[in-house]
Amino acid sequence: MTAAPHVLILGGTTEARLLAAALVANTSDRPLLTRITSSLAGRVAQPRLPVGEVRIGGFGGPDGLARWMREQQVDALIDATHPFAGTISFNAASAAATAHVPLLALRRPSWVAGPEDRWHAVASLAGAADALPGLGERVFLTTGRLGLATFAPLTEHWFLVRSVDAPAPPMPPRMEVLLDRGPFSLESEAALLRRHRIEVLVTKDSGGRATAAKLTAAREAGLPVVVVRRPPVPDGVPVAEDVGQVEEWLRTAIG
Template identity: 75%
Template structure:
């Protein structure tokens, strides 16, 4: 059985580690991070060229099951995967870590997009900790606030005029996030609802400091695609498929 895992997330790597001893696993990374953490098994880096390219790759490499384990906000590839799986008659599963849930004392301001997050900053604070990644900074380019932008790789313009870039990769500690907020005088946090434990300490630190958090809601999984919340659930789904005849034509 050949399983294609889309994404370089923590969950994608954990799933590849669980499967590689029993099935053939190929992990596909988008190539947006200069030095990604590579999973075990076969790895390909770069896009497929849209839906048609993904269908062609799936058929050419006799893929029996497709796992969308991309970042929860990688909406384009998720919808491409759904269309490609339907076209190639290959079963598809989305692996999505659960979203964050506010706790007592949190001051969360949910929004639907980065553009809405930028508008929500009015009146909230002047020193913004922006943790939405290096893509999409253009949404904040005309904002007057000072921004601390944290990302794995250096962002490119357009970005806010008053920006300090912090290159770092999680997981982050609560002590470290407390120190960072205090050192930079942060008074508002902007983040995407990525879920997971690696970057969650910033939310606790913001709660302790009484800092409002603008949270961008994650987009939905394409309609009709089953969802697993953990690599263990996804591995069980693959094992079930391995025991059944392949629907691929």
């Protein structure tokens, strides 16, 4: 009996979990008979695990990933990592080329500013820190715990930092940490902005619905929003925006 094609999904995102669930359930009109392995980086202490086979931890760079895919006879690679997890995306592109495995990136659509939004788009966290003076002193910072060092020199600002796990130094000297995980409702986000007297929101263009309510709350409150633009996917890597597009691509890639 021929073994089912092996699909490796990189990422602990909502989209990665939805994709794994869809492929494991195999209930579409044109089912794909596949073996699914989901790989999580292990940066979150208590991740939400997808269904199916799961491995946690790094591969040891692109060479390690290529070696693992050859050993495990991976037939297709899906990069469903966070839009800002840039290193793993380039490692995936390099490894896929080395191992001759077809690669697709699954990326939720970017957020788009409306006519009433007061967005300030920047290219990096450093750009976000540079943009804050003059926009407000009480900052709702939702860029994750790993980039707080960039904001540490801003001694005149107060930060409300929201992350899944507790951050570690260096951090801004004036801050409060809110440990929480989305999705968040518009009502709760609006109440949070009022309660902490937030004057400016800083976020990454992560896209998706789970954390988009903060943008609506900021718009309704008339607050400026500093948005860090997402990095591009590696050159030549095709992109899907939803699970259905991934399934169509897989039918061509692995038959």
